Amino acid sequence: GAGVSQSPSNKVTEKGKDVELRCDPISGHTALYWYRQSLGQGLEFLIYFQGNSAPDKSGLPSDRFSAERTGGSVSTLTIQRTQQEDSAVYLCASGMSSYNSPLHFGNGTRLTVT
Amino acid sequence: KNEVEQSPQNLTAQEGEFITINCSYSVGISALHWLQQHPGGGIVSLFMLSSGKKKHGRLIATINIQEKHSSLHITASHPRDSAVYICAARGADGLTFGKGTHLIIQP
Numbered sequence: 001g002a003g004v005s006q007s008p009s010n011k012v013t014e015k016g017k018d019v020e021l022r023c024d025p026i027s028g029h030t031a032l033y034w035y036r037q038s039l040g041q042g043l044e045f046l047i048y049f050q051g052n053s054a055p056d057k058s059g060l061p062s063d064r065f066s067a068e069r070t071g072g073s074v075s076t077l078t079i080q081r082t083q084q085e086d087s088a089v090y091l092c093a094s095g096m097s098s099y100n101s102p103l104h105f106g107n108g109t110r111l112t113v114t
Numbered sequence: 115k116n117e118v119e120q121s122p123q124n125l126t127a128q129e130g131e132f133i134t135i136n137c138s139y140s141v142g143i144s145a146l147h148w149l150q151q152h153p154g155g156g157i158v159s160l161f162m163l164s165s166g167k168k169k170h171g172r173l174i175a176t177i178n179i180q181e182k183h184s185s186l187h188i189t190a191s192h193p194r195d196s197a198v199y200i201c202a203a204r205g206a207d208g209l210t211f212g213k214g215t216h217l218i219i220q221p
Contacts, residue, residue, distance in 0.1 A: 033208070033209060035211075042200070042211055042212070042213040042214055043200065043202075043211040043214075044211075045208055045209060045210065045211070048208045048209070056208050058208075059208075091157065093157075102147070102159045102161075102162040103147060103149075103159050103162075103202075103209075104159065105149075105156075105157040105158070105159065107156055108156075
């Protein structure tokens with residue numbers, strides 16, 4: 001596709017359930033970031049993948065959060081045992097390299113935990 | 115860890131005014147991004163800078179690496195420029211975002 005694709009665009013789930021969010025980056029982009037934006041808040045870094053290097057997980061808020069990037073392309077962010085404070089828009093961005101390319105953002109997944 | 119500060123937090127101006135949004139960061143970076151987020155949430159990358167100045171239409175972005183400071187300028191502002199403008203500093207620890215500047219341009 002022409003841009004970064006995220007799915008689903010909206011997800012409503014009950015507290016305690018697990019959710020998976022998907023990001024399809026632009027083909028060939030080696031850098032992939034996950035962020036979230038809670039209502040009225042700024043962007044919060046979650047995790048960063050760069051090529052085949054070990055991901056930078058320093059932004060993950062708890063061990064309920066994990067992410068994978070298979071084959072250097074598609075990434076899934078998994079939240080286990082969701083809590084209401086997990087409600088946010090989860091954004092994915094990709095770029096050609098970690099430092100020297102513009103970032104392309106997906107439209108995000110709006111997660112609501114009831 | 116990098117600290118990214120933006121100012122002002124909120125800015126309301128009249129159509130046609132020259133707008134400046136500032137961003138400062140605490141540690142050395144390889145690049146700085148200016149992003150635009152419209153109501154509804156979509157984010158668009160406006161500029162990526164590692165030195166000097168870039169211009170695109172009515173938007174100008176500058177960066178001073180020595181002073182760890184960047185500015186985004188909008189000339190001849192228009193109501194459609196109303197959005198949240200976010201700077202993001204890319205360093206060794208990934209990307210650190212400012213909290214954004216909420217800009218409203220009144221007709």
